[in-house]
Amino acid sequence: xxNGTVAMGRPTLEQVAQHAGVSRATVSRVVNGSPTVAEPxxxxxxxxxxxxxxxxxxxxxxLVTQRTDSFALILPxxxxxxxxxxxxxxxxxxxxxxxxxxxxxxLVLMLAxxxxxxxxxxxxxxxxxxxxxLIASMHGADPLPGTLARMGVPVVCGGRPLGRARVPYxxxxxxxxxxxxxxxxxxxxxxxxxxxxxxxxxxxxxDRLTGYREELRDSDRRSIVAVGDFTRDSGAVAMKQLLQxxxxxxxxxxxxxxxxxxxxxxxxxxxxxxxxxxxxxGFDDIELARYTEPALTTIRQPIDGLGREMARQLLRLxxxxxIPDQVVLPTELVVRASA
Amino acid sequence: xxNGTVAMGRPTLEQVAQHAGVSRATVSRVVNGSPTVAEPxxxxxxxxxxxxxxxxxxxxxxLVTQRTDSFALILPxxxxxxxxxxxxxxxxxxxxxxxxxxxxxxLVLMLAxxxxxxxxxxxxxxxxxxxxxLIASMHGADPLPGTLARMGVPVVCGGRPLGRARVPYxxxxxxxxxxxxxxxxxxxxxxxxxxxxxxxxxxxxxDRLTGYREELRDSDRRSIVAVGDFTRDSGAVAMKQLLQxxxxxxxxxxxxxxxxxxxxxxxxxxxxxxxxxxxxxGFDDIELARYTEPALTTIRQPIDGLGREMARQLLRLxxxxxIPDQVVLPTELVVRASA
DNA sequence: CTGAAAGCGCTTACAG
DNA sequence: CTGAAAGCGCTTACAG
Numbered sequence: 001x002x003n004g005t006v007a008m009g010r011p012t013l014e015q016v017a018q019h020a021g022v023s024r025a026t027v028s029r030v031v032n033g034s035p036t037v038a039e040p041x042x043x044x045x046x047x048x049x050x051x052x053x054x055x056x057x058x059x060x061x062x063l064v065t066q067r068t069d070s071f072a073l074i075l076p077x078x079x080x081x082x083x084x085x086x087x088x089x090x091x092x093x094x095x096x097x098x099x100x101x102x103x104x105x106x107l108v109l110m111l112a113x114x115x116x117x118x119x120x121x122x123x124x125x126x127x128x129x130x131x132x133x134l135i136a137s138m139h140g141a142d143p144l145p146g147t148l149a150r151m152g153v154p155v156v157c158g159g160r161p162l163g164r165a166r167v168p169y170x171x172x173x174x175x176x177x178x179x180x181x182x183x184x185x186x187x188x189x190x191x192x193x194x195x196x197x198x199x200x201x202x203x204x205x206x207d208r209l210t211g212y213r214e215e216l217r218d219s220d221r222r223s224i225v226a227v228g229d230f231t232r233d234s235g236a237v238a239m240k241q242l243l244q245x246x247x248x249x250x251x252x253x254x255x256x257x258x259x260x261x262x263x264x265x266x267x268x269x270x271x272x273x274x275x276x277x278x279x280x281x282g283f284d285d286i287e288l289a290r291y292t293e294p295a296l297t298t299i300r301q302p303i304d305g306l307g308r309e310m311a312r313q314l315l316r317l318x319x320x321x322x323i324p325d326q327v328v329l330p331t332e333l334v335v336r337a338s339a
Numbered sequence: 340x341x342n343g344t345v346a347m348g349r350p351t352l353e354q355v356a357q358h359a360g361v362s363r364a365t366v367s368r369v370v371n372g373s374p375t376v377a378e379p380x381x382x383x384x385x386x387x388x389x390x391x392x393x394x395x396x397x398x399x400x401x402l403v404t405q406r407t408d409s410f411a412l413i414l415p416x417x418x419x420x421x422x423x424x425x426x427x428x429x430x431x432x433x434x435x436x437x438x439x440x441x442x443x444x445x446l447v448l449m450l451a452x453x454x455x456x457x458x459x460x461x462x463x464x465x466x467x468x469x470x471x472x473l474i475a476s477m478h479g480a481d482p483l484p485g486t487l488a489r490m491g492v493p494v495v496c497g498g499r500p501l502g503r504a505r506v507p508y509x510x511x512x513x514x515x516x517x518x519x520x521x522x523x524x525x526x527x528x529x530x531x532x533x534x535x536x537x538x539x540x541x542x543x544x545x546d547r548l549t550g551y552r553e554e555l556r557d558s559d560r561r562s563i564v565a566v567g568d569f570t571r572d573s574g575a576v577a578m579k580q581l582l583q584x585x586x587x588x589x590x591x592x593x594x595x596x597x598x599x600x601x602x603x604x605x606x607x608x609x610x611x612x613x614x615x616x617x618x619x620x621g622f623d624d625i626e627l628a629r630y631t632e633p634a635l636t637t638i639r640q641p642i643d644g645l646g647r648e649m650a651r652q653l654l655r656l657x658x659x660x661x662i663p664d665q666v667v668l669p670t671e672l673v674v675r676a677s678a
Numbered sequence: 679c680t681g682a683a684a685g686c687g688c689t690t691a692c693a694g
Numbered sequence: 695c696t697g698a699a700a701g702c703g704c705t706t707a708c709a710g
Binding site for chain 1: 349392394395396397398399400401402407409411421422426428429432433436440443445446447448449450452453455456459460462463465466467468490491
């Protein structure tokens, strides 16, 4: 059996100071790497620290420094979606993690699937548990970023926030990416170009549909739209609907690679050859895009880069620097076999 | 442009007290829901709180309470593995999250892929950023749980920790689960039973191999072993090797469903019918098991339940209660089509 | 280069 | 039921 009540062993600065025969100020200086400590004293203090197993109390430290050296990445999603085979989240997390590690900051991940956890996270950030917050994958006009920013918590969003809150963000050029995709289809002689859009409560879903519409309008083509939710299955369902709505379609721009994967499966099941009968362009360029049959022509977005840029901006903001209201990263057409 | 330097707006308890014309103690009582505050006073304080937008400073509060009301779940893995299509992690996270939510505690997730991040997390926990720590998916004899426990940080491991550290843990009965699998194969008349074991630096890999060996030894059969790393591809590679080592094998116990999925693919490619020529039993019972072709007979482990139980034990430990050194959850044979 | 002292923003016995 | 006061464990000007 293990007992929760501990032998009250945690040594304090005070005890280290006594043990080493110096003042608390000196121990503090050694702990914080101040260069103004004489070598023999430093050595003595360091010995005391390791003998006692001293670790500074973070609460006491942040109370005076007003820093915690840790940052939160908030994903307002259920685990189910975050841990799907959509490789978007891991990419962003990896990018953020790299930058935080380089800056020697601790990254904490918080998933907020329910309204209750969403609230608790707000309190957590407002209580200054972290020096700043990154919010990605927002749905609708989430008030969280605005609330935190208004209360003085440094916040950077991943993806343009919907709603009126003016919070700095890093995003990918979704509109132009979608236009690139459609332009490629037009350039390769397609005429009836449908789209499987992403969820319309997320900015990536909205903007990619906008780009699709804009490009078609500029060339006087009509839109044929079905909406999915970025999952593979929703892509399959949407593809079936499109084929029913317009059996003549000869191309489809799908707003995510995972949905494109589902769509291609349906096309094959219904006897349409890709790209001969129907050309398919995806969006994301996740690893899967190289392994679909046929390999997927898609719009590459810099997923890790998005995470890295978000972290960089947040670190600057938390450091008191002025940062741009928005950073928009470019996308790139990657031509493979499907279009 | 957004500027990091804030209007220094964060109000303190002191300011709320002045605003409401009461003492700090009274404000503190209201904030903490003490029942001994007269109704009109409480109302006045609450008005002041909301007018000023007051949120208690967590550092100051934990400095005196010695609590933070948040707990960490540490996964010593790279994002790549955590976010693979192995649905084990999300299940554990979901289970832990549910219990923490019920207890109104904040859960923070920390991934420790690198040695540097592993160290930073140790400092994080020792600095009392959290009231306790859950560690799952450990590799080898990770010193982290022992170190934290020794320093008085409440720790509960998911999976029996290797090495000599005596840290309380919650685990699944891997040995017996493997025995159930092998017994089922024996009972259904199989005689040359191979195994694809999990990684031998993880307790789930080790124990499932032990169970396999024990059950075969008890019935005087010899073992035929290949080792994978719990990924689908490693299951495929291992299956090829087994078929080469012993072309006569008529059954294989695979230590994870994902590896089993890879193994079945190889069996089919090599013209072996499942289960007619080779019976396959997996382990985990993730959702995929129902959708493989044929559907997978497997050993169900309570994945969410593991997470929930870990959280429950940790909450009790952090609350000063005495908890058992180990809690071992039972597994269950689920018979489908593959064996 | 080092120490005494103030102070960060809270909570909590202790009086009243 | 409420307030004055001590104290949680640090950091950081300020002297010397």
